[in-house]
Amino acid sequence: MYVAVKGGEAAIDNAHRLLAERRRGDPAVPELTVAQIREQMSLLVDRVMAEGSLYDPDLAALALKQARGDVVEAVFLVRAYRTTLPRFGASVPVETGAMAVDRRVSATFKDMPGGQVLGPTFDYTHRLIDFALAAAGEPEPAAEAEPGPDAALCPRVTDILGQAGLLEASPPEAGAPVGDLTREAVDFPADRAVRLQALARGDEGFVLALGYSTQRGYGRTHPFVGEIRCGTVAVEFVPEELGFSVPLGDVPLTECQMVNQFHGSGDVPPQFTRGYGLVFGQGERKAMAMALVDRSLRASELGEAVGAPAQDQEFVLAHCDSLQATGFVEHLKLPHYVDFQAELELVRRLRAEHAAARAQGDAPIREAAE
């Protein structure tokens, strides 16, 4: 006698309990604290904040703990929480030119006002596993550099280039009302602000691969890193009742300005073009990849042929979000019995017809044109 599968509710509850147990791991090992994750897994926390579109290191660390370290799952928790938050308004655009920089490098000039600041980077480490780290221990303190004569002045390299007209001005839509892709459905063609939002919260791996593809010839843009800067900027907000801006606090950001091959027309002399990347925290890989893809997505605006995936905004914007991608891929594990039954019925019928035709000695399938 067949008994229909019942008890979904009890199974779900038990699965959740088992999940919590697995998250905790061996109880003989001390439990991770949220503060430990926030302080010692800081780049992971930064990534969750960037793709979660929410600046809150404690919440991102907690999400990582709850998600057993799965980045996409942690991003999901942060995004779902973000949905429930009220919105008071938009901040004043942050002034990255006034950033208190931890790190600032340019690949286009050997030196410039403010100088090159190496900062905390893996770039010149030798990737040798440090077995000493397996034991606890405090690192040697880093020496503080003497501030140079122009340390306070750290203009963006793109501004320096822009003054001489060698780099295009910020595109004219800057200053126009900025759309919010979490509050409106994306309408194609999407403007640059919306594209940048999508890239900023897009999956790091996907954006990285797309940026990489442009370097290998799928929509080449001849990029130079004008500048990468990491540090904190002040966030300011203008409350309606005050009419002037008040500081809300500082957020750490990474900004990348790519300087790309020139463009010119009858009216405009040749000049370099921009690609822009900006993410929360220290996220250079993501900011650089974003800047490459941003520039590629400007292909049609700059009169270039659109052919490569990274130049195709419907392709990029529709597929860069890790939550959308993981949801739709993983939903295949949900039951599809009734649709599969429909396919089974058809395949069985086609096979029966095929066998009958064979038995009659006909060609199995007649061409439609016959």
Place this chain on the structure above:
Amino acid sequence: MSAASALPETGYNFAYLDEGTKRMIRRAILKAVAVPGYQVPFAAREMPMPYGWGTGGVQVTAAILGASDVLKVIDQGADDTTNAVSIRRFFGRTAGVATTTRTCEASVIQTRHRIPETPLTEDQILVYQVPIPEPLRFLEPRETETRQLHALGEYGLMHVKLYEDIARHGHIATTYAYPVEVAGRYVMDPSPTPKFDNPKMDDCPALQLFGAGREKRIYAVPPYTRVRSLDFEDHPFRVQSFDRPCALCGAADVYLDEVVLDDAGGRMFVCSDTDHCEARRAAGHAGEQAA
């Protein structure tokens, strides 16, 4: 029917979404009802369940649910599939509404992949979870193009696809998500229901709402609207048929699930609509394997 939950989840608005979001969704629904079969963009929110699990349907349900509603949720026709259980529980907790597994008791029915066998009434709303709302998507991947094709009523691509099926297989090889024309105008994806269910959409007394969260679209079929499955004069639309009745309740005119009983080819066929099957058995109908 289980009574309204006494202790709904605290800290969240009724049915989870804030009132501003619900108003935005209701506006999209009104527009969808006014233009049957047209896909209305809406600002879908990130919900606490994954995309692909029914976030569009959940948002539509959240926007239309009132305190006195009675909610039924099915997946594959069944009330006890894990995702149906999970969504029903979500609304039990966040809205505190009464829930039921009986089609005839429900005022709102959220579904994935099936339309109940019991005919719906004017007092009911059927909410479909939709993965890909665009019926032309697999023929033309670009949204800018497909919107234009809909605007022009240019559905030749779809007819060519169906014709190619016939040329290649001798039959239209689309067995679910079978395209329909709504009110003589828009071609619409009925969501991945088996085409068996398509005739139930036609002239249906209940309002039918479709929500696609990931793709951010809502569309609708108002009550008593003509819904025609696309076909050809010499290849008329036909639904699936089963060569045996339900093994439990003996129903012959319903959609069946095939259940594998052993590894020696043993199979049985039972109603996909669990409520319909239970109601028939309670009324004394019995199939060949009924206890």
